């Protein structure tokens with residue numbers, strides 16, 4: 001059982017966090033090519049951008065939900081190894097919660113609002129929408145990267161390399 005939960009945990013990380021990271025990072029760049037923002041896009045490219053934005057937003061939502069498996073199997077791993085009280089693990093749980101909160105409370109709503117704005121004739125998401133989204137997405141990616149490093153290095157851990 002000590003190998004089962006870590007395997008599912010890492011599998012969930014690869015399958016869920018990977019797609020969300022890539023899709024969320026591509027969203028602001030695609031938004032810049034959409035009609036209404038910076039006066040760019042429009043026409044054929046604008047329609048294509050909208051389709052891409054919808055798909056990227058959907059990937060973030062669906063794989064973000066699948067990502068619940070990461071802490072679930074992480075906690076199962078931690079409890080089977082008896083390391084739930086370790087400072088590196090508590091820090092990881094807090095950082096994971098911060099990343100999830102950022103995705104659910106800021107990134108997904110901002111993507112949704114940008115999508116609505118792109119589809120509103122004469123409106124558009126505004127020049128700062130993509131910059132703000134790029135910033136929150138960057139912080140989000142940094143949080144995952146930090147947790148991954150913590151999971152590998154496990155500072156202060158006595159349970160092995």
Ligand code: HEM
Pocket residue numbers: 006009010013017070071072073074075077078079081083089092093096144145147148151152154159
């Ligand atoms: C509530 C959140 C989380 C908990 C409770 C948790 C818990 C754990 C535990 C207990 C281990 C096993 C460590 C060991 O073998 O001693 C582990 C391994 C791992 N975790 Fe997490 N984790 C969480 C979130 C994450 C996140 C968000 C990521 C990546 C984005 C991640 C990536 C990894 C990786 C790559 C390993 C394998 C490390 C190795 O075996 O060298 N975990 N996790």
